[in-house]
Amino acid sequence: GNSVTQMEGPVTLSEEAFLTINCTYTATGYPSLFWYVQYPGEGLQLLLKATKADDKGSNKGFEATYRKETTSFHLEKGSVQVSDSAVYFCALTGSDKIIFGKGTRLHILP
């Protein structure tokens, strides 16, 4: 069945560092791919999405490219801020339900 694997955390970076959180997926057909973010004490928020191969999703300085050849959707940001500290979830939709990865906790040190 469909599945999502993302790098385990926590990931700790200094402010203004470059961020990569790896995500790979297994799916039949052509899923849509998402990154969600969960700030402490809050629900999940959609960060970005891509609905077909080679699409690049972007939002708030974060980017991810849908790579069908490597079945990946890695999240990147050129310069992280303390306010980016949160848990990030990679997800895909196949047949109308979302499958989430386990999440990667990100700590940004000032």
Added chain:
Amino acid sequence: DAGVTQSPTHLIKTRGQQVTLRCSPKSGHDTVSWYQQALGQGPQFIFQYYEEEERQRGNFPDRFSGHQFPNYSSELNVNALLLGDSALYLCASSLGQLRYNEQFFGPGTRLTVL
């Protein structure tokens, strides 16, 4: 414009009891999905309601049931609670069932089973 709201915020129950969680979708949304998020894990899909019917279901036992009302709000019911049911229960709403439609999540209900 109110987003997705859930009630209650926190709940403590004992094994064997029954619980009902409630969700009001974002204004204009007609589809509600429920997720269980155990500590340190990603959300697991429970089921989805559209037009007052269960349309999709994840790998959860029949102890988990739900309902959607004509105003699109929804309830999640869990019978015969087990310790393992302790989790954050998230509700998400969307417009229609298309797989690429954005789902908006509520803050969740934290259920503790003792």
